Amino acid sequence: xxxIAQLAVARPKAVIAVWLLLLALAVPFALQLExxxxxxxxxxxxxxxxxxxxxxxxxxxxxxNSLLVVLHSKDGSVEDAVAPARxxxxxxxxxxxxxxxxxxxxxxxxxxxxxxxxxxxxDNTTVQNLVPDLQDDVRDAVGENVDADVTGAPALxxxxxxxxxxxxxxxxxxxxxVLFVVLLLVFRSVAAMxxxxxxxxxxxxxTQSIGYGMTQFTDVNSLxxxxxxxxxxxVAVDYSLFIVKRFREELADGRPVDDALDRTMRTVGHSVLxxxxxxxxxxxxxxxPRAMSFTSIAxxxxxxxxxxxxxxxxxxxxxxxxLGDRINWGTLRRRKNAKNATKNTTDESAVTASTxxxxxxxxxxxxxxxxxxxxxxLVLAGLxxxxxxxxxxxxxLTLRVPVASADILPSDDSARIGMERIKQDIGxxxxxxxxxxxxxxxxxxxxxxxxxxxxxxxxKTAPGADKVQAVTSLGLPADSLSKALEDPSGLDEGQRAALxxxxxxxxxxxxxxxxxxxGADPDSSAAHHLVDDLRDHLKDGADSEVTVRLAGATATGSxxxxxxxxxxxxxxxxxxxxxxxxxxxxxxxxxxxxxALAFNIAVVGASLGFLALVSGNDDHSIxxxxxxxxxxxxxxxxxxxxxxxxxRMRESYLGGLSHRESVLxxxxxxxxxxxxxxxxxxxxxxxxTSAQISIVxxxxxxxxxxxxxxxxxIRRLVxxxxxxxxxxxxxxxxRRTAPRSTTSPQTPVPAxxxxxxxxxxxxxxxxxxxxxxxxxx
Numbered sequence: 185x186x187x188i189a190q191l192a193v194a195r196p197k198a199v200i201a202v203w204l205l206l207l208a209l210a211v212p213f214a215l216q217l218e219x220x221x222x223x224x225x226x227x228x229x230x231x232x233x234x235x236x237x238x239x240x241x242x243x244x245x246x247x248x249n250s251l252l253v254v255l256h257s258k259d260g261s262v263e264d265a266v267a268p269a270r271x272x273x274x275x276x277x278x279x280x281x282x283x284x285x286x287x288x289x290x291x292x293x294x295x296x297x298x299x300x301x302x303x304x305x306x307d308n309t310t311v312q313n314l315v316p317d318l319q320d321d322v323r324d325a326v327g328e329n330v331d332a333d334v335t336g337a338p339a340l341x342x343x344x345x346x347x348x349x350x351x352x353x354x355x356x357x358x359x360x361x362v363l364f365v366v367l368l369l370v371f372r373s374v375a376a377m378x379x380x381x382x383x384x385x386x387x388x389x390x391t392q393s394i395g396y397g398m399t400q401f402t403d404v405n406s407l408x409x410x411x412x413x414x415x416x417x418x419v420a421v422d423y424s425l426f427i428v429k430r431f432r433e434e435l436a437d438g439r440p441v442d443d444a445l446d447r448t449m450r451t452v453g454h455s456v457l458x459x460x461x462x463x464x465x466x467x468x469x470x471x472x473p474r475a476m477s478f479t480s481i482a483x484x485x486x487x488x489x490x491x492x493x494x495x496x497x498x499x500x501x502x503x504x505x506x507l508g509d510r511i512n513w514g515t516l517r518r519r520k521n522a523k524n525a526t527k528n529t530t531d532e533s534a535v536t537a538s539t540x541x542x543x544x545x546x547x548x549x550x551x552x553x554x555x556x557x558x559x560x561x562l563v564l565a566g567l568x569x570x571x572x573x574x575x576x577x578x579x580x581l582t583l584r585v586p587v588a589s590a591d592i593l594p595s596d597d598s599a600r601i602g603m604e605r606i607k608q609d610i611g612x613x614x615x616x617x618x619x620x621x622x623x624x625x626x627x628x629x630x631x632x633x634x635x636x637x638x639x640x641x642x643x644k645t646a647p648g649a650d651k652v653q654a655v656t657s658l659g660l661p662a663d664s665l666s667k668a669l670e671d672p673s674g675l676d677e678g679q680r681a682a683l684x685x686x687x688x689x690x691x692x693x694x695x696x697x698x699x700x701x702x703g704a705d706p707d708s709s710a711a712h713h714l715v716d717d718l719r720d721h722l723k724d725g726a727d728s729e730v731t732v733r734l735a736g737a738t739a740t741g742s743x744x745x746x747x748x749x750x751x752x753x754x755x756x757x758x759x760x761x762x763x764x765x766x767x768x769x770x771x772x773x774x775x776x777x778x779x780a781l782a783f784n785i786a787v788v789g790a791s792l793g794f795l796a797l798v799s800g801n802d803d804h805s806i807x808x809x810x811x812x813x814x815x816x817x818x819x820x821x822x823x824x825x826x827x828x829x830x831x832r833m834r835e836s837y838l839g840g841l842s843h844r845e846s847v848l849x850x851x852x853x854x855x856x857x858x859x860x861x862x863x864x865x866x867x868x869x870x871x872x873t874s875a876q877i878s879i880v881x882x883x884x885x886x887x888x889x890x891x892x893x894x895x896x897x898i899r900r901l902v903x904x905x906x907x908x909x910x911x912x913x914x915x916x917x918x919r920r921t922a923p924r925s926t927t928s929p930q931t932p933v934p935a936x937x938x939x940x941x942x943x944x945x946x947x948x949x950x951x952x953x954x955x956x957x958x959x960x961x
Contacts, residue, residue, distance in 0.1 A: 188449060192501035193442045199502035203495070207386055210393035217392045218349050220399035221406045222309055223341035225476025226585045226809075231743030236621040236735035240697065243623075243690035247279050247303030249311045252336040253322055254299045254602035256609075258329050261295045265326040269300055272325035273318060277306040290610060297609040299602075304338075311338035312345070319598065333602030340590055343599040344877065348406040351875035352413045355884075356388075358871035359417055366867055370425065370860045374514025376432060379503060380424030383495050387420040388412060390495075391488040398483055405480035407809075410872070410880050414887070415817060416488035417868040419463060422824065422861045423456045423496040429857070431504050432511060441508040445501055453497050458770070459824045460493035465762045466820030470812060472758065473751040475744065477809055485817070560908040567902050574893075575789030577796035582805040583748060586707050587741040592807075594876040607705070613650065616706035618715055619735040620698040620722070628729045629669060629694055635730040636696050642721050643700045648714035650703040655686045655696060702738070711738045748808040755812055759819050770827070771834060773916035779906060780826050783898050784819045791818075791890040795882060807879040810886060818890045824861060825899050829854045833907070834915060843912035851904050862895030 192199055227234055241248050253273060255265050270281055280303035284290040291298045302318075304311045319334040326332050360381065367377040391412050398404050430452040434444030467485035470478045504511060586592050590600035606612055620639050624632040633655070640654040658679065660668055669687055672680050687696045700718070704710035715738050722732050760781050767777040792811060796804045833850030837843060869891060872884030907914055 188453070188497055188501065190446070192449075192498065192505050193445055196502035196505040199498060200506070203386065203499045203502075207389060210390050213396040214389050214392035217396045217399070217409065218345070220396055220404070221345060221348075221408060222403050222476075223312075223344045223406050224308065224337075225403065225405040225480065226587055226744055227740045228475060228743040228747040230474075231740070231747065232733040233735050233739040233743045236619070236733035237740070239621050239623065239690070239695060239733070240619065240735055243688050243695040244685065244697075247305065249304045249306065249308050249338050250336055251302045251304070251311065251315070251318065251334055251339055252299045252602065252606070252615075253302060253318075254331075254333045254335060254605050255297070255326060256331045256333075256605055257296045258331065260329075262291075262298050262330065263295070265330045265332075266298065266300065268325040269322050269332065272321040273300065273302045275314070275318075277304050277310065277314075279303045279305045289614065292609040294609075297605060299606055299610070301336075308338055308341060312342040315339045315342045315599075333598045333605065335590070335599045335602030335606070339599040340593065340603070343593050343597050345406045347593060347597070347876045348409060348880070351872070351877055351880050352409050354874055355868075355871040356413060356417070358874065359413075359868050362867040362871065363417070363421055363864060366860070366863050367421070367425070368516070370863075371428070371432070372516040373432075373512050375507065375511050376428050379428055379500070379507075379511070380421045382503075383424045383492075383500055384417055384420040386499070387488060387492045387495055388416050391416060391484070391491050394487050394491070395484065398487075402479075403476050404483065405477050407477060407879075408480045408484040410875075410877075410883075411481045411484040411813075412488045414868060414872060414883070415463070415467075415485045415821075416492060418821065418865045419460070419489055420492040420495070421864050421868075423459065423492055424500055425861060425864065426452050426456060426857075427496060427500055428504070428511065435509060435511070441505065445505055448504075449497065449501055453501075455827065456493060456496050458766075458827060460489050460496075462763065462766065462823035462827075463489040463817075463820035465766070466759050466816045466823075469755045469759045470816050472754050473747055473812075475747060478751075478812070481809070481813060485820075489820075560905040564902065564905040564909055567897070567905070571786045571790050571902075575786070575793040577794075577804070578789055578792040580804045581792060581796045581811075582709070583745050583808040583811065584707065584712070584805045585741050585744045585808045587737050587744070591707075592878045597876075612705060613703070614701050616737040618700040618702060618711070618718065618738055620700065620718065621695065621733050621735050622697065622730055623690070623693050623695045624730045626689070626692050626694055629666070631729045632694050632696060633666065633669065635732065636698060639698045639718075639722070639732070643698060643718065646700070646714060646717050646721075648703055648710045648717070649700050651701040653686070653699040653701075655683065658682055658686075697735075706736070706738045707741065712742055715739050715742045745808050748812060752812065756815065759816065763819065763823070767826075771830060771916070773914060775910065775914050775916075776830060779903070779914075780823070783826075783894070783903065784815070784822055786902070787822070787890050787894045787898060788815050788818055790893055791886045794889050795886045798885065806882055809879060810882045813883055814886050814890065817887060818894070821865065821891070822894050822898075825858050825895060828858060829899055829903065837912065837915055843915075844908060847904050847907045851900070855900065858895055858899055862891050865891045 240246055251273075253269055255262050255269055257265065266283055266285075270283065273281060280301075282301040282303070284298045304314075306314075315334055315338065319332065322332040322334070363381060363384075364377065367380055368374070371377050392409070395404060395408050395412065398408075427448060431444055431448045434447050435441070437444075439447070464486050467482050467489070470482035470485070472478075590597070590603040593600040603612070606615070620643070622632060622635055622639070624635075636654055637656050640652055640656050643649050643652045655665065655669065658665075660679075668675055668679075668683065672683050675683065686699075687694070689695070700714070702708075702711040702714050715734060715736075719734060722734075763780065764777040767780055768774065771777075788811070791814060795806060795810070829850060832854050833846045836846035836849050841849065866888050869884050869888040872880055873888065875881045875884060
C-alpha cells in the first residue's frame, strides 16, 4: 500500500493516463457484450436429461432448436393465415415447418388459434438473432386481423437477453441519482460525492469489456450484466467511500496531501483489499455447481470485485493526489457543534483530547447500547426468536427453475403472450412431454421391447400422467410387433411414420422412447412429482442390458434443481472454511469466525423467509439460483461490516478498555460508517426490484432486505449483545497493553486508561492485525 501510494503521489498523471487508455480500449468491447451473451444455462450439463435429449436429437433427427409462430384471428377462423405464415418463415437454416395439417390438435376448438413449428439446424444463438425479422415477416404476411407472436425456447432466450439489458439500464438510472443523494449526505461535498460515482462508472465499463473477452472462450449467461451492476455499484462506491472519507479526515487534521494519502492507503487501503478478497472468495464458490448460470454469476462478481479493488488502490489515490484539498470543493454548510469547535495544539492538550474522545465513545456506546447492555442474554434470546419467525416461511419455499414457462418475462412480451395463448387456447402439456428414452445394443431388441412394455404399462397408471405413447400402443398385435420392428415394410404409410417416430437405429444401438403427457403444466409440482415417480420405478426395475434416461423440459428442470440442492453443502462449506481461515488469521480468535457464519445464516434465512411471504404464488416457488446467489453475495459483502466493527472493538480492548467499554464504544464509533455503506448497498439492490425478469427482481428484493437486517439488526443489536454475553474470551489470546491488574492486593490498582485515539485508531486500524486494517469511523 505504501508503494502504491508513493506511485500515485509521484506520478498521478501517468497512473490516470494508463487507466484512461484502458478505458478507451475497453469501450468498444463493452458495447459488444450484449450480443455475445447467451441465455439458458439453467440445466445440469452432466444430467441424464441432457444426455437423453442429445440421444433424441441424434437418433430421431430432431431439430435442436425450434420456434413456434402463434397465430390468433381477431374476428374469425385462423385457417387462411396458415399458408402465408408458412411461406414467411422459410429461410436459410430452416429444416422443417410443421402445422395443424399433420397435427390437428394444434388448432383451438373455436378455430381462432393455431401455431406453426419451425425447426432449425442452426445453433440457439443464431436462431435467437432471427426472431425479430421472422416475427416482422409473419406479421406483414398475415395482415392486421391476425395476431402473430413468435415463441419457443430461442424466442424466450432472445426476450430474456433484451429485458436483462433493459433491467440493468433502468436499475442504473435509478441507482445513480439515489447514490448521488446518499453520498452528498455522507460527505456534504460535491467533489467528494462525484469521485466515487466516477470510479463506479469506470469499474462497470471495464468489467463489461472483460466480460466480452470471456464470451470468446466460454458461454456466458445474460445474468452476467445484472450481477456486474449489482455487486459492482455496491463495492465500487463503498470502497471509494472508505478511502475518500479517510483522506478528508487526514486533511482535516492538517496533514499535507502526500502524507494524508500515504496514511490513508496504509490503513483503509488494507481494509479495501481484505473486503475485496472476502467478496471474491464468497462468489468463487458459485463455480462449484458447474452450470452456466452460476458460472456466469461467479465470473461477473469476481471480475467486478477485482476491478473495483484495483481502481480503489491505484486510480483513486492518483485522483485524490491531484485534487488534494479540492476534494472538499462544494462543501455544504452545517451548524458546528460548539463542544467540538476548539482544538488543542500542544502535546499535552492533544493527549487530553484523545482521552476525552475515547471516553466519549464509550459513553455514546453505553447510551446507544442501553437497550441491550444490561440484559444481553434476554435481548439476544428475543432477537433469535424474531429471526426464527422471519425465517420460518422459508421452509415453505420450493426451488424450481422455470424451464418450460414464460412467467419469467414481463406480461406484455410477445414471446410470453404467444406461449400463454397456446396454454390457454390449445394446451402446452403435449408440447412438453416427459420422454423415457431407452437404448440397447442392436442384438438386444427383445430386452429393449420388454423394458419398453414395462415402462409404458407403469406410466399409464403413474400419478399425474395423462396419455402414454409407445411402440406397444400403436395397435399392432403382440406377435407381429417384433417382426414389424425388424422389417416395417409390411405396414401402411401411417403406421410406418408412427413407428419411425418411436423406434429407430442409432449407429449400432436401437433407440426407442415412451412419450408421457402429464396431466398438468410442465413447471407444476404435479409434473415434477411424475418425473420423480418414473425415475424411482426405472431405478428399481432397470434391465442391465438397457440404458434408460428421462428427457423433456420438466426432467431438465428437475435435474437442475437437484444440482442446486447437491451443491448447497459444498458452497456453504467452502465459503465458511475460507472465510473462517481469513478471520482467524486477522483476529486470532476461533469464536469470531463462527459468529460471522451464524450471523450470515440468520440473515439469509430471514431474507428468504421474507421472499417467501411476497413470492405471490401458491406453492411459494422461487428460482433455484436465488438462495445460493443470496448466500454468496451477502457473505462477501457483510464481511465489510464485521471487520470494521470488530477491529475497532478489538483495538479498544487491546488498548486497555474493559470488554464492555470496548464493545459499546466500538459500536458507537462505527455505526455512522456502517449505516452509510449499508444505505449505498440498499439503494443499489432496491433499484433492481423494478426489473422485468423475475429472478433479477427476486435477487434485488432479497439482497436489499438482507442488507437492512444485517446492518441495522445484526450489527447494531445481535452482534453486540452476543459479544457482551460471551465476554472477553471472544478475543482469544490477545495480549493487552494495559492489563486489568498486575499488582498485589496491597498495591493500589490504577484505573484502566481509555485508549488514546491516534489518527490510525480513528480509522479503526489495529496495529495487531497483520492482514486487515480497516476504517472504523
